[in-house]
Amino acid sequence: MISYEVHNGVAWLTIDRPEARNALSKEVRDGLWAGTRRFVADDSAAVLVLTGAGDKAFCAGGDLKEMAETALEIPPPDFLPQFGRNVDVPKPTIAAVNGVAYAGGFLLAQQCDLVVAAEHALFAVTEVKVGRGAPWAAPLSWLVPPRVAMEILLTGDPIDAHRAREVGLVNDVVPAAELRSRTQALAERIAANAPLSVRAAKRTAYLSRADVYERAEEIWAPVYRSRDAQEGPAAFREKRTPVWEGR
Numbered sequence: 001m002i003s004y005e006v007h008n009g010v011a012w013l014t015i016d017r018p019e020a021r022n023a024l025s026k027e028v029r030d031g032l033w034a035g036t037r038r039f040v041a042d043d044s045a046a047v048l049v050l051t052g053a054g055d056k057a058f059c060a061g062g063d064l065k066e067m068a069e070t071a072l073e074i075p076p077p078d079f080l081p082q083f084g085r086n087v088d089v090p091k092p093t094i095a096a097v098n099g100v101a102y103a104g105g106f107l108l109a110q111q112c113d114l115v116v117a118a119e120h121a122l123f124a125v126t127e128v129k130v131g132r133g134a135p136w137a138a139p140l141s142w143l144v145p146p147r148v149a150m151e152i153l154l155t156g157d158p159i160d161a162h163r164a165r166e167v168g169l170v171n172d173v174v175p176a177a178e179l180r181s182r183t184q185a186l187a188e189r190i191a192a193n194a195p196l197s198v199r200a201a202k203r204t205a206y207l208s209r210a211d212v213y214e215r216a217e218e219i220w221a222p223v224y225r226s227r228d229a230q231e232g233p234a235a236f237r238e239k240r241t242p243v244w245e246g247r
Helices: 026-041 064-070 104-111 146-155 161-166 176-191 195-205 213-224 227-238
Strands: 002-007 010-015 047-052 057-059 093-097 100-102 114-118 122-124 172-174
Touching (some): 002 026, 010 026, 010 176, 047 057, 047 104, 047 176, 057 093, 064 227, 093 104, 093 176, 104 122, 114 176, 122 161, 161 172, 172 176, 213 227
Parallel strands (some): 114 172
16 A cells, blocks of 8 residues: 655655545555654655655545544544654655645645645645545645635635646646656755755744644534534445535
8 A cells, every 4th residue: 555665865655545546544544654654764765755656646635435434533643644743754755746635635745845746636625525624734824825725725626736836835847757757856956965954954944834733623623523524424435415514
């Protein structure tokens, strides 16, 4: 489900579940934790690139069928590695977005330091469409203009790669066939720099980001515990339109 390989100082951590649009099953989540810890401890790797297998999805988010089966309410703090939040990753990270990055996939891309997207990539925080929560999206208005963040969060609709670059969510948009080579080249440019300076630069860039996660968790807790939060995944599993109760 997860592969880890290092090329010229660049570690590639790949979600390899293309038949399910690289959705975040427990096996995938466990693999992401293992791969993240491996990178942090890997002296041969100066930069991490996170990507997905195939050409359709970077990561489509949580496994809604699994969520419906387990009746998941509030995900535990270690549900998924969130770089800089529940796991310290001092070295630079890049998301190479090769397709849709929805919900938990958006989270993974958002938490990386840089994002390179294929031209056909799409980004969305889809939680409002399935009644789930997105406290992890608290830094979004720090990354993009507040009204853009509001549109992304309230509509749940995707934005394309070019729009994502326009609003500052993405650093570069490249042809799909060049995604790996262009991302590798960017990572190698970073890896060639003085490592202590690079790590200090990363820490400096995040000094202005307020720690808003705790408040966001409080806001979203009632949503996670609601009947609607169970209805969304159930409707997805049963291939029907959800019936919202607002409670």
